[in-house]
Amino acid sequence: MKSDTAHMKMVVNGTNAQQAATSAVPVGGAWPLIGSEADLYDTIMGNYILRHKSKHRAQTTIDAIAPVIKDIVRTTGKAPWRWSEEDFESWSATHTDAGNKSNTLHSYQGIARRYLEYIYKNAAYTFEIRRRYDIVFDVVAHEGNCVTHATDDNTNRLMLEDGHFDSMMTGIDEAIKEAVRTNSKNYWPLLRDKVMFALWHSAGIRDSELLGINKHSFSPNDLCPRMEKFGIVKVCGKGNNGSGLRYREVPLTHPALPFMLESYINEVRPNFLKINNPDETALFLSQRGTRLKIGTLNKRFHEHLDRVDLDDIGYVPYSLRHSSVTNKRRSMSLHAVMAIHGHQSGEITERYTHFTDSEIDEEISDYTNRRLDGY
Numbered sequence: 365m366k367s368d369t370a371h372m373k374m375v376v377n378g379t380n381a382q383q384a385a386t387s388a389v390p391v392g393g394a395w396p397l398i399g400s401e402a403d404l405y406d407t408i409m410g411n412y413i414l415r416h417k418s419k420h421r422a423q424t425t426i427d428a429i430a431p432v433i434k435d436i437v438r439t440t441g442k443a444p445w446r447w448s449e450e451d452f453e454s455w456s457a458t459h460t461d462a463g464n465k466s467n468t469l470h471s472y473q474g475i476a477r478r479y480l481e482y483i484y485k486n487a488a489y490t491f492e493i494r495r496r497y498d499i500v501f502d503v504v505a506h507e508g509n510c511v512t513h514a515t516d517d518n519t520n521r522l523m524l525e526d527g528h529f530d531s532m533m534t535g536i537d538e539a540i541k542e543a544v545r546t547n548s549k550n551y552w553p554l555l556r557d558k559v560m561f562a563l564w565h566s567a568g569i570r571d572s573e574l575l576g577i578n579k580h581s582f583s584p585n586d587l588c589p590r591m592e593k594f595g596i597v598k599v600c601g602k603g604n605n606g607s608g609l610r611y612r613e614v615p616l617t618h619p620a621l622p623f624m625l626e627s628y629i630n631e632v633r634p635n636f637l638k639i640n641n642p643d644e645t646a647l648f649l650s651q652r653g654t655r656l657k658i659g660t661l662n663k664r665f666h667e668h669l670d671r672v673d674l675d676d677i678g679y680v681p682y683s684l685r686h687s688s689v690t691n692k693r694r695s696m697s698l699h700a701v702m703a704i705h706g707h708q709s710g711e712i713t714e715r716y717t718h719f720t721d722s723e724i725d726e727e728i729s730d731y732t733n734r735r736l737d738g739y
Contacts, residue, residue, distance in 0.1 A: 396441045400496060405443060408489060409433065412482055432475040444480065445493045449504045449657065452476070456509070470511040477505040484663060500652055506659035507680065508571065523686035524679050528669075529565055533558065535672040552635045553651065557664055559628040560648050560656075561684070563597075566618040568688025568705050571681055573599035575656055578645040579629055585615055594622040612706055617692075 397405050409430060416426045437443065439458060440451040459469050480503045483489050490501045524532075536558045543551035564574050577597060585595025596613050629647075637644060638653030646655035662681050669675040685705070692701045702708075 396437060397443055401443045404492065404496070405437075408444075408483060412479060415482070428471075429475055429479065432472050433479055435472075436476060444483065445497065445499050445501050447480075447504050449509060449659070452504045453509050456511075466511050473505060473510040477503070477510060480505055481663070502657065503659040503663055504657075506657075506662045507682075508658040522678050522680075522683050523690050524565075524683035526687070526691070528674050528677075528679070529684075529687060531672045531674065532668050533561070536561075536668055539668075539671060552632060553664075555632045556628065556636070556648060557668065559624045559632070560661075561665070561668070562618070562624055563616075563621060564681075565684045565687060566621060567597065567614050567616060568685045568692070569597075569599050569614060570685065570706075571658055571661060575646075575648060575658060575661060576600045577647040579633065579647050580645065581647065582625070583613075588615070590619075591616060592622050594625050614704060614706075 395402070413426060413429065416429070433444065436447070436452070436455050439455045440447060442451060456469060456473060459472065464472075483493075484501055484503050493499050493501050536554055540551065540554045540558070542548070543554055560574070564571075567574075577599060581598045582594045583596050583598070584593050585591055588595050594616055596615055598611055598613050600611050633647070633649060636649035636651065636653055641653050644653060644655070648656045650656050650660060665681045666675050669677075669679060689701060689705055692704060696704075
């Protein structure tokens with residue numbers, strides 16, 4: 365009898381048209397889920413399969429789902445709502461150790477990630493998980509711990525256009541108004557998100573750097589005193605050639621940030637703190653009062669884009685970093701932009717820059733006209 369992993373590889377590659385079973389009975393091994401957890405797992409998996417069929421997905425795509433999810437359940441010994449990031453990463457490591465190619469693991473991880481996002485977006489499932497097991501469901505598979513596909517190179521990703529970023533922020537403002545009207549528990553997370561994405565878009569830092577910021581990471585910039593105590597933010601980023609983590613100081617340039625950050629720290633952030641962890645230092649907190657995770661950050665980004673019908677363009681959270689580089693490159697020297705974004709090579713900075721043909725033509729014509737005016 366083939367192992368789960370062998371069967372999984374066959375259906376992902378489209379060579380097995382057998383319908384994936386939705387029953388909680390894996391191939392070759394004891395199933396760790398019993399009682400209500402097994403029932404809930406079956407219900408969610410069955411409905412997820414139906415969702416794919418209603419969208420007329422290819423049968424081979426549908427057949428690949430259950431074996432992947434079952435493999436993670438068996439490897440971790442846990443139901444999907446009990447998985448941690450460490451569980452998911454350990455499972456991924458077993459496939460790396462088994463010699464699976466990166467594109468195969470990329471496929472497996474993508475299946476798991478979409479399955480978890482399906483659960484997260486279903487309010488009935490997340491409510492039931494919290495009611496039964498006192499667990500706040502989270503998507504533990506995200507860009508930070510999944511294989512990067514060959515076509516997903518950060519430097520080739522779309523820049524989030526300024527107009528689209530403005531639309532996303534306007535959508536958040538409208539959602540805040542609706543949350544006030546309906547007394548929604550999403551009110552405080554929306555206020556947090558508005559400040560978080562404004563800071564990310566302006567500073568252009570990496571997602572890990574953003575979430576690593578503490579409430580005391582800010583300091584004045586003596587060269588720009590009008591930014592008050594929010595002139596510089598100290599972030600922890602990656603070093604060169606595998607040298608490990610390193611700290612760097614990023615000057616903040618948007619004039620609205622001091623007021624937004626001050627208001628967030630004093631009026632919004634305290635609503636996330638918990639009695640059992642009142643001294644948490646992270647700037648951006650989850651509803652559990654802990655440092656926000658990358659998976660939640662990515663999820664919120666796509667939710668806000670979806671609200672204004674922009675989530676099908678191909679933007680990813682890293683698009684905000686591309687926007688920052690491009691916007692600053694329009695008015696700053698290459699070396700200044702490199703310093704702000706932590707690039708060690710001007711070539712990397714230029715690859716993050718996205719100028720349109722019309723912008724280039726306009727710059728050339730402006731330069732020519734200035735020369736003619738002074739001739």
